[in-house]
Amino acid sequence: MKIYWYFICAIAVLVLSGCTHSNPAASTIEEVMKPIAYKEIVATQESRNGAVVFYETEHGLDSGFTYKMDGGYRDFCGGGSISLTEMPKVASSYNECVTEDKGNTERFQMFSGALTDADIEELKVQYKAGTRSIEQKAEIIDTGKGYKVWYMIPEEISPYHLDLISLEGYSSEGENIFKD
Secondary structure, three states: OHHHHHHHHHHHHHHHOOOOOOOOOEOOHHHHOOOOOOOEEEEEEEEOOEEEEEEEEOOEEEEEEEEEEOOEEEEEEEEEEEOOOOOOOEEEEEEEEEEEEOOEEEEEEEEEEEEOOOOOOEEEEEEEEOOEEEEEEOEEEEOOOOOEEEEEOOOOOOOOOHHHOEEEEEOOOOOEEEEO
């Protein structure tokens, strides 16, 4: 009975997180995202084993990841809405995806968000992996829509939570202009 409830909970997490599974591989990001109700893709960036995608929905700005497999894209996983009408100077979100392909289980995690402060040119993300603190530089993409988006794929997979990260923003001159 306990295993049954774990299975039901795992299915619910996948459904509610906006994950899709396309089989066979989709040839474009738009094709793999067809099941997602999005208004517009605002930025994409090829990354480790796939592509990071930022897109607007009726709920706000979401981010996600699609694996690059079999010559195309598979298994889109996204979510983490950030309000577009009340976007703070620096907003953050978190995605975690688990997918299986040919008996191999892939696990993916990503911190992401948006920046409305045009002076922030560099963003550092600090997080915990077990007992160690790790700092990584986030990738920043200008959307051309009055805000930038950022993402960081952690070097180590760990049970992260947004409460356990801190962000620091720097100007082009290297001055720390944001700290949460």
